[in-house]
Amino acid sequence: MKKYCCFIVLCLVLVMPSTLMAQQVKDFMRYEYMLTYKPFDKKITPNAEPLIEKFYLDVDGSRSLFISEGTYLEFVADLKEEESGTIESKIPWFLSRDAGDTVLYEMINMLDAYKVKQPVNTIKWTISNETENFHNMRVQKAIGELSGRTWTVWFTTEIPLIEGPYKFKNLPGFVVKAKDADQDYVFEFIESKKVNNYWFELSELDFFKEVTDKQLKRLKNLNANKSYMQIIQETGGKLLNDSKEPSEFMTKKFGKEPNPIEFY
Amino acid sequence: MKYLVYIFFFMTVSLQAQVVIKGKVNDENKVPLSNVIVSILNPETNAVMAYEMSDSKGAFQIPVKSTLSTLKIKASTVNYSVFEKVVENKSQDIQIQLVDEFTQLEEIFVKASPITQHNDTLVFDLNAFAGKNDRVLEDVIKKMPGMEVSGDGEIKYQGKALNKFYVEGKDLMQGRYGSITKALPNLHVSKLEVIENHQPIKMLEGVVPSESPAINIRLKNKISLSGSAKIGVGGDPFLWNSTVSPMFFSKGLQYLVSYDTNNSGEDLNNKFRAFGSFGSFDTYRYTKDTGQTLSMSATSTPGVDKSRYLDNRSHFASANFLVKFTDKLEMNTNAFYTNDEVKQSGAQSTEIRNLDANGNVSEVIKYNRKDENRYFKEVFNSKFTITKNAKDNYLKDYITINVSRNKERGLMLQNNDPINQSVLSPSFTLQNSLSTLIPVGNNKFANFKSIVDFTRDKQDYDVVANGNVNFPDEDLKKYGLLNQSFLDNSFYTQNAISLSWKYKKWTFTEEYSLLFENKRFETDLYGQNNERVWLGSNYQNDLTYNRFVNRLNSTASYKGTSWDMTFTLPIIWSAMKLDDKTIDTKNTKNAVDFSPSVYLSYKINNMWTLRGGSSYNTSYTPLSQLYDHYIFSGLNFTAYKGKIEDTQSINSWLRFEFKNPFNGLFMNGSLNSNYQEKKIMLAQTIDENGQTIIEALDRKNIANTQSANVNLGKFFSEYSSNIKGSFSVNKNKSEILVNESLRDVNTYNYVYGLQLTNNYFDWLNFTYDFNYNETQRKDMKQSTYSYGNSHNVRIDIIPFKAHSFIWKLDYRENIFNQQKFTNRFMDVMYRLKWEKKKIDFDFEWSNILNTKEYEQVVINSIQTSTTNFKLRPSQFLVSVRFNF
Structure with missing residues (x-):
C-alpha cells in the first residue's frame, strides 16, 4: 500500500520531538545511490513503470546511515521546524550501521514503529573471480541470498570502505551496484561528496520498539489483513460521520507490502 | 577395502588444494579488532578469492582453494591502515596488526544524477495518462501517480487533501470541486498542474509553510460546455431521482449550475459537501x-435511517460564478435555492405517573396523539466572496444573504379529538x-x-382548537382560533485578534476577542372568532437583550514523547442586560469567570x-429562557423568569487504550462524568390530554450524568476476521417537578x-451486529423497564x-409491559458498470419486506411513550448515469 510508505516520516515527525534525537551538524562523507524499484504486484500491473529514488549512504568512521533522500530531508525539516519539502519517499525503512551490527528501522501501517538489530555478517556471498569495469573502477561480482531474493552485487576495493547499500555491508570492498534476480530492486552508486550537514544519532530513538527479524515479519503478516477501520476500532475510536458508509480507503485491507525488498 | 583407498585418495587430493589461512587481527595495543574484512587476493589481478570478517576476538579462518603459488592477504577496516602481505599458498597462521590511521575518502563522480525537478509544480500532460475509456477529468486523475480519488470525489495528492482546486488559476467552487471533476470531459483539459505545499495566501508565501497541495487545471483553447446527468425512475407509486449538472469554463468566466430533484427519500440538505483543509487564518463561521x-x-421521528421514512418531494438548484477582476482580486458568487415538501404521519401513546409524597402512584395520565403533518421548506441563499491575495496583504471577506420561508401544517387527533395546527416561519439573515x-x-x-450578523426570525403559530385545547385561563376557550406570534431581531458581532509563538516543546497562544449581541424579542397572543382580539399583557413579551463579552484566552500546549498536554485558561468578563418593557424592569448581570480546562495524554x-x-x-x-409571560407552542404554555442566572458545570473524563499487535487483542474503555448546578428549575403541570404548562422556579437543582463503556476484541489474522464485544452504562x-410533586429521578x-x-x-x-439494551427509570419507589435488541x-x-451486489437485513425488537414491537427491513442493491460507454446502471430494491410502520418505546425522566411512525413502503428504483 503506497500510502503507508509516504507517511512513515510524517508520523515520526509528529511523535518524535526533535530534541530526543540528538543531532549535530558536522562533516562526513556522503555516497549517493540511485534506487530503481517496483513496489507493486507484477502480476496485476506487469507493465507499470518502476520508481526512482535517491538514497544517501552517510559514513562517519565505522558508522553509517542508509536512508532515502526524502526521509532524510523530512528529518532535517522537523529539526528546523519547517515544513518538509517536495520530495517524498515510498520506502518504509531506513538502516543504520555501527561496527558489526546493522539496525533496520521500519514502520507498519503508519502507526507502529519497530527496529531490528542484526549482525553485519549475515548474508553468505559467493565471489566470482572475474573482474569487471564499473565506470572506470574495477569491480568483482558476488552472489548471495537474502529473505527470498537472490542478489548480485558488484564491489570494488578502490574505495577504502567496507560498506554498501541496504544490508550488503560484509563484502571485501565497497558495493557500487546491487540488484536482485528479478530486477525489482536495483541500487547503483552515483557519486560521493564531502558534506557538512545533520548527522542523526538514531540509537537514542526509543520510539522504535526493538523486535527480532522474525517478529517483525510476523507483525507485517498480521497487519496485512487489517483495514484502517479495524485499527481505529481497536483504539475505540469512531468515524466522525458515522451515518455514512465508511469510504473504501477505511475498509480496504492494508494487504501485504507489494514486492517488498525482503520476502520473509 | 577398496573404498578406503579411494576415500583416502580423494581426501589427500582435496587436502592438497584446500588451504586454511587463519589468524588474529589486533591493533597497536594488542587489542583484538572485530569486523575487519580479511581477504585473500590473487597477487597479480588483485581479485578477491575468499574473505571473512574477523569475529569478536579478532580471529579469522579462511579456507582457500587455489592453484596459485602465492596468495596476497589483505586486511582492511575504516580508519586503520591497510595490511597487505604476500604469502605462500599453504595453510598458516598469521598475526595482523593494524595501525590507527585516518582513512582518506575521496569524492567520486560516477554518473550524472537523473534530473529531478525540485520545483513546487509538477505538470502532468493529460494525453499521456488518458485512456480510450476515460470520459471525465476524475477518471484520468485516478490514474495519475500520487493521486487518490475517494468515492464522493475528494482528491488527495500524496495522501494530503487539497487546499485549493483551480481551473485556469481561479477557484470557482470554493471547495466543492467534485461537481467539476465528475463532469468535466478530460478531452477539454490540456494539463493538470499539482502545486505541492501550496500557500494560497500570497503574503505568507515563503513565510508560513503549507503542507497541502493544490491542483490547477489548464484548458485547451476552445470554450468548453460540459456536464453529466443521472436519471432514475421507479415505482410504486411513481418515483424519480435525478441530477443534472452543466458547467462552462472559459479563460474569462466560469460557472457551474446544477439541479437535483427526487421523491424517493433522499435528503438533499447535505448535497454538495465542501471539501478541503481550512487554514487557521480562515474566516469565522457562525449561524443563528x-x-x-x-x-x-x-410525533418524534424514529431512530432509524432518514431514507426509510422521508416522504418527500425535493428540489435543489445551485448556481456558481467566478469573475477575476485583476491578478490579485477575485469575486465569487455562490447561490442555491431549495424547495422541499415532506409528509409525516405518526401516532404516540404516552403514560405519565403522578406520585404522592410517599412515592406511591396517585394518578396515571394516559393520552394518545395521532398526527398527519406537512412541512414545506423554501430557502434561498446567496454568498459573495471577495479575496484580495497580494504579496503584501491578505484579505478575505464574504457577505451572505439567506431568505427562508418555511411552513408547517397538520391535523392532530388528541384522544380522537381533532386539532389543527400550522406554523409560518419566514426568516432573513444578512452576514459579513x-x-x-x-x-x-x-x-x-x-x-x-x-x-457581523443580522438575523430576523419571525414565526406565527396558529391553532384551531375546536374546543379540544386546555388553557391556563378558561376565558381563552371561547376563541376558535389562537395565534401566537413571535419576532426576534438580533444583531451579533464577534472580533478577535490572536498571536502565537513557540518555546522548546511548548506552544503558547494568546487570543483576545470581543463579542457584542443585541436582540429584540417580541411575542403576542391573539384570539379570533370573527375578529382578532389581542389577549393582553399576560401573554405578551417585549424584551431587549444586550450582551457584551470580553475574552482573553491563554492556551499552553506541550508535546513530549510520552506526555501530551493542553491547558486552557480563558478569562471572560460578561455584561448582560435585559430590558423588559411589559413590566418596565431592567435586569443586569456582570460577571468575571474563569473557565479552565485541561487535557492530558500519557x-x-x-x-x-x-x-x-x-473542564469547568x-x-x-x-x-x-428569559421571557416571563406565556408563549404557546406545541400545544404547551411556557414561561420563565426574567432573571439572568448562571449555571455551573464540570465535565471530566478518563480513557484507557490497550493494544497488543502480536496477538491482535485490543481493549479500550472510558469513564465520563458531567455535573451541572442550575439556579432555575422548571415546574411542569401536565393535564390529562398531555398539554403542559411550564414555569420556572427559583430553585437550585443539580443534574448528574455518569457513563462508562468498555470494548474488547480480537483480530484473527488467518481468517481476516474481527470479533468485538462491548458494554456501556x-x-x-x-430532580423533576411534575404536577406539584418534587422528586429525584434516576434513569439507567x-x-x-x-x-x-x-x-x-x-x-x-x-x-x-448484535445489540441488547435495557432502560430503567427509577422514580422514588416506581420502576419502569423496557428492553430491546x-x-x-x-x-x-x-x-x-x-x-456488485449488496444485501442488508435489519431486525429490531422492543419489549415493554409484556408487549413486543418488532421492525424488520431488508434491502438489496445491484450495480452493473458498462465500462466501454462509461455508463452505470443501478437497481435498488428497498424495504423488500414492506414494513409500513416503525414502532418503538421511549423512556425519559418524566414519561414513557410508545410511538408509531409511518415509513416509506417497499420501492424499486432504476437509475442510469452518463456524461454529456
Whole structure:
C-alpha cells in the first residue's frame, strides 16, 4: 500500500520531538545511490513503470546511515521546524550501521514503529573471480541470498570502505551496484561528496520498539489483513460521520507490502 | 577395502588444494579488532578469492582453494591502515596488526544524477495518462501517480487533501470541486498542474509553510460546455431521482449550475459537501438557528435511517460564478435555492405517573396523539466572496444573504379529538465575515477576524382548537382560533485578534476577542372568532437583550514523547442586560469567570495509553429562557423568569487504550462524568390530554450524568476476521417537578453489543451486529423497564469486476409491559458498470419486506411513550448515469 510508505516520516515527525534525537551538524562523507524499484504486484500491473529514488549512504568512521533522500530531508525539516519539502519517499525503512551490527528501522501501517538489530555478517556471498569495469573502477561480482531474493552485487576495493547499500555491508570492498534476480530492486552508486550537514544519532530513538527479524515479519503478516477501520476500532475510536458508509480507503485491507525488498 | 583407498585418495587430493589461512587481527595495543574484512587476493589481478570478517576476538579462518603459488592477504577496516602481505599458498597462521590511521575518502563522480525537478509544480500532460475509456477529468486523475480519488470525489495528492482546486488559476467552487471533476470531459483539459505545499495566501508565501497541495487545471483553447446527468425512475407509486449538472469554463468566466430533484427519500440538505483543509487564518463561521421557537406538536421521528421514512418531494438548484477582476482580486458568487415538501404521519401513546409524597402512584395520565403533518421548506441563499491575495496583504471577506420561508401544517387527533395546527416561519439573515493578516515585527503575523450578523426570525403559530385545547385561563376557550406570534431581531458581532509563538516543546497562544449581541424579542397572543382580539399583557413579551463579552484566552500546549498536554485558561468578563418593557424592569448581570480546562495524554508503553481531561464552565441563561409571560407552542404554555442566572458545570473524563499487535487483542474503555448546578428549575403541570404548562422556579437543582463503556476484541489474522464485544452504562440523576410533586429521578441505560466482521475473500465482505439494551427509570419507589435488541447483517458480493451486489437485513425488537414491537427491513442493491460507454446502471430494491410502520418505546425522566411512525413502503428504483 503506497500510502503507508509516504507517511512513515510524517508520523515520526509528529511523535518524535526533535530534541530526543540528538543531532549535530558536522562533516562526513556522503555516497549517493540511485534506487530503481517496483513496489507493486507484477502480476496485476506487469507493465507499470518502476520508481526512482535517491538514497544517501552517510559514513562517519565505522558508522553509517542508509536512508532515502526524502526521509532524510523530512528529518532535517522537523529539526528546523519547517515544513518538509517536495520530495517524498515510498520506502518504509531506513538502516543504520555501527561496527558489526546493522539496525533496520521500519514502520507498519503508519502507526507502529519497530527496529531490528542484526549482525553485519549475515548474508553468505559467493565471489566470482572475474573482474569487471564499473565506470572506470574495477569491480568483482558476488552472489548471495537474502529473505527470498537472490542478489548480485558488484564491489570494488578502490574505495577504502567496507560498506554498501541496504544490508550488503560484509563484502571485501565497497558495493557500487546491487540488484536482485528479478530486477525489482536495483541500487547503483552515483557519486560521493564531502558534506557538512545533520548527522542523526538514531540509537537514542526509543520510539522504535526493538523486535527480532522474525517478529517483525510476523507483525507485517498480521497487519496485512487489517483495514484502517479495524485499527481505529481497536483504539475505540469512531468515524466522525458515522451515518455514512465508511469510504473504501477505511475498509480496504492494508494487504501485504507489494514486492517488498525482503520476502520473509 | 577398496573404498578406503579411494576415500583416502580423494581426501589427500582435496587436502592438497584446500588451504586454511587463519589468524588474529589486533591493533597497536594488542587489542583484538572485530569486523575487519580479511581477504585473500590473487597477487597479480588483485581479485578477491575468499574473505571473512574477523569475529569478536579478532580471529579469522579462511579456507582457500587455489592453484596459485602465492596468495596476497589483505586486511582492511575504516580508519586503520591497510595490511597487505604476500604469502605462500599453504595453510598458516598469521598475526595482523593494524595501525590507527585516518582513512582518506575521496569524492567520486560516477554518473550524472537523473534530473529531478525540485520545483513546487509538477505538470502532468493529460494525453499521456488518458485512456480510450476515460470520459471525465476524475477518471484520468485516478490514474495519475500520487493521486487518490475517494468515492464522493475528494482528491488527495500524496495522501494530503487539497487546499485549493483551480481551473485556469481561479477557484470557482470554493471547495466543492467534485461537481467539476465528475463532469468535466478530460478531452477539454490540456494539463493538470499539482502545486505541492501550496500557500494560497500570497503574503505568507515563503513565510508560513503549507503542507497541502493544490491542483490547477489548464484548458485547451476552445470554450468548453460540459456536464453529466443521472436519471432514475421507479415505482410504486411513481418515483424519480435525478441530477443534472452543466458547467462552462472559459479563460474569462466560469460557472457551474446544477439541479437535483427526487421523491424517493433522499435528503438533499447535505448535497454538495465542501471539501478541503481550512487554514487557521480562515474566516469565522457562525449561524443563528431560526424557526425553532414555535413548532407544532408532532410525533418524534424514529431512530432509524432518514431514507426509510422521508416522504418527500425535493428540489435543489445551485448556481456558481467566478469573475477575476485583476491578478490579485477575485469575486465569487455562490447561490442555491431549495424547495422541499415532506409528509409525516405518526401516532404516540404516552403514560405519565403522578406520585404522592410517599412515592406511591396517585394518578396515571394516559393520552394518545395521532398526527398527519406537512412541512414545506423554501430557502434561498446567496454568498459573495471577495479575496484580495497580494504579496503584501491578505484579505478575505464574504457577505451572505439567506431568505427562508418555511411552513408547517397538520391535523392532530388528541384522544380522537381533532386539532389543527400550522406554523409560518419566514426568516432573513444578512452576514459579513472577514479575515485579514497584519504583519507584526519580523516574520510574525497577527490574525484579525471579524463577523457581523443580522438575523430576523419571525414565526406565527396558529391553532384551531375546536374546543379540544386546555388553557391556563378558561376565558381563552371561547376563541376558535389562537395565534401566537413571535419576532426576534438580533444583531451579533464577534472580533478577535490572536498571536502565537513557540518555546522548546511548548506552544503558547494568546487570543483576545470581543463579542457584542443585541436582540429584540417580541411575542403576542391573539384570539379570533370573527375578529382578532389581542389577549393582553399576560401573554405578551417585549424584551431587549444586550450582551457584551470580553475574552482573553491563554492556551499552553506541550508535546513530549510520552506526555501530551493542553491547558486552557480563558478569562471572560460578561455584561448582560435585559430590558423588559411589559413590566418596565431592567435586569443586569456582570460577571468575571474563569473557565479552565485541561487535557492530558500519557503513553505508558507501546501497548497502553491513558487519556483524561476536565473542564469547568459557567454559562448564563440565554434569551430563549428569559421571557416571563406565556408563549404557546406545541400545544404547551411556557414561561420563565426574567432573571439572568448562571449555571455551573464540570465535565471530566478518563480513557484507557490497550493494544497488543502480536496477538491482535485490543481493549479500550472510558469513564465520563458531567455535573451541572442550575439556579432555575422548571415546574411542569401536565393535564390529562398531555398539554403542559411550564414555569420556572427559583430553585437550585443539580443534574448528574455518569457513563462508562468498555470494548474488547480480537483480530484473527488467518481468517481476516474481527470479533468485538462491548458494554456501556449510562446513569442520569436529576430532580423533576411534575404536577406539584418534587422528586429525584434516576434513569439507567445498559447496552451490550457483539460484532463480527469477515473479509477473508476479496469478493465477499460480511458484517454482523448484535445489540441488547435495557432502560430503567427509577422514580422514588416506581420502576419502569423496557428492553430491546437488534440484529444487523450486511453482505457485499463482487463476483466479477463489472458487477456488485449488496444485501442488508435489519431486525429490531422492543419489549415493554409484556408487549413486543418488532421492525424488520431488508434491502438489496445491484450495480452493473458498462465500462466501454462509461455508463452505470443501478437497481435498488428497498424495504423488500414492506414494513409500513416503525414502532418503538421511549423512556425519559418524566414519561414513557410508545410511538408509531409511518415509513416509506417497499420501492424499486432504476437509475442510469452518463456524461454529456
